[in-house]
Amino acid sequence: MRNFSIVFSVASLCTTLTVATSTAGCGNALASGITTGGTGSSNEVNFTTTKGDPRTFLLHIPTTYTPDIPRGLIFSYHGRGKSGSQQERRSKLSESEFNPEMLVVYPDGINKEWQGDPKAKTDDVGFTLDMLDSLGKQYCLDTDRVYATGMSNGGGFSSNILACDPKASKKLAAVAGVSGAYYQGTTEDDCKPASVPIPCNGRTPFPVLEFHGTNDGVIPYAGGPRRHRCLPNIPHFVTDWAVRNDLGSTNHSKSLYDGGVTRYTFGSGSSAGLTTHYKIEGMGHTWPSAGGNYSNIDATPLIVKFFNKACFDGI
Numbered sequence: 001m002r003n004f005s006i007v008f009s010v011a012s013l014c015t016t017l018t019v020a021t022s023t024a025g026c027g028n029a030l031a032s033g034i035t036t037g038g039t040g041s042s043n044e045v046n047f048t049t050t051k052g053d054p055r056t057f058l059l060h061i062p063t064t065y066t067p068d069i070p071r072g073l074i075f076s077y078h079g080r081g082k083s084g085s086q087q088e089r090r091s092k093l094s095e096s097e098f099n100p101e102m103l104v105v106y107p108d109g110i111n112k113e114w115q116g117d118p119k120a121k122t123d124d125v126g127f128t129l130d131m132l133d134s135l136g137k138q139y140c141l142d143t144d145r146v147y148a149t150g151m152s153n154g155g156g157f158s159s160n161i162l163a164c165d166p167k168a169s170k171k172l173a174a175v176a177g178v179s180g181a182y183y184q185g186t187t188e189d190d191c192k193p194a195s196v197p198i199p200c201n202g203r204t205p206f207p208v209l210e211f212h213g214t215n216d217g218v219i220p221y222a223g224g225p226r227r228h229r230c231l232p233n234i235p236h237f238v239t240d241w242a243v244r245n246d247l248g249s250t251n252h253s254k255s256l257y258d259g260g261v262t263r264y265t266f267g268s269g270s271s272a273g274l275t276t277h278y279k280i281e282g283m284g285h286t287w288p289s290a291g292g293n294y295s296n297i298d299a300t301p302l303i304v305k306f307f308n309k310a311c312f313d314g315i
């Protein structure tokens, strides 16, 4: 039996833990009509960005919420063609078993896609920063514990766009990409998946977690040309993150689940695992879930555990 209650105590083991930085929303009672609870109890929010664009998102507030304790916040982005409510069901981040105390936002993409997709034209970084700003005024958030995760295009938006944006990366503590689409360049001609340049202008070091299946037929593990862009192979994508994080390019691998999963970590000592990748043998384009067909591994509790580590003293 798994016991996720340890997530509350993990952070306190870290000597570098700083005092929570609380937002203006601390002290505010929940507005009338706002509900708490698991999947299906989240709040549909109509939102207007500072640029005046109408957007929507689903907001999960845990039943444990009280306005006097600053909470972490996770942005969970759907895959291309999906919606925020589908992402809530897929990522299970509204389930108290996996995430007992953080708020979760499941935004809806314009045309069901995110910035970073070859076709997307929206400013989803701006949308994200506006949501964060607005939510901090209404809810009691800890600005040191804001995270992003997502599936496919949503994973690419988290780990390749938000984490590489100078402004957004300073607001986020960590990201996790699941079967992420990390499109590079402006053409698929001459695509070299092992060496395609990955421009990134975010703050470093920046904690990044990645999950990918070796049988992914949509965003292949080996990368390659796709939709007029070049996809890096996954080892190149994660090793580039490790190098940017000053962890070097040498990974440490650990075989899990009788070889069905290999975990690659970079760094050592207090930085060990600051860049981590789970390679899942035979898994297709999906969110790893022990209840699914492809893997023994559940991405969601690993993501929450990664996010909850206030310092990285080895995983």
Ligand SMILES: *[C@@H]1O[C@H](CO)[C@@H](O)[C@H](O)[C@H]1NC(C)=O
Residues within 6 Å of the ligand: 044, 045, 046
């Ligand atoms: C959001 O906007 C839609 C479309 O205008 C409307 O049907 C819905 O009631 C609004 N929801 C909230 C919570 O205001």
Ligand SMILES: *[C@@H]1O[C@H](CO)[C@@H](O)[C@H](O)[C@H]1NC(C)=O
Residues within 6 Å of the ligand: 234, 235, 236, 238, 239, 250, 251, 264, 277
């Ligand atoms: C880990 O290192 C080995 C040896 O250099 C390399 O073949 C492999 O692609 C690396 N894996 C990742 C995920 O970086």
Ligand SMILES: *[C@@H]1O[C@H](CO)[C@@H](O)[C@H](O)[C@H]1NC(C)=O
Residues within 6 Å of the ligand: 291, 292, 293
């Ligand atoms: C597992 O595979 C079966 C047959 O392909 C499919 O019907 C089912 O939806 C899958 N279940 C999950 C959880 O992916």
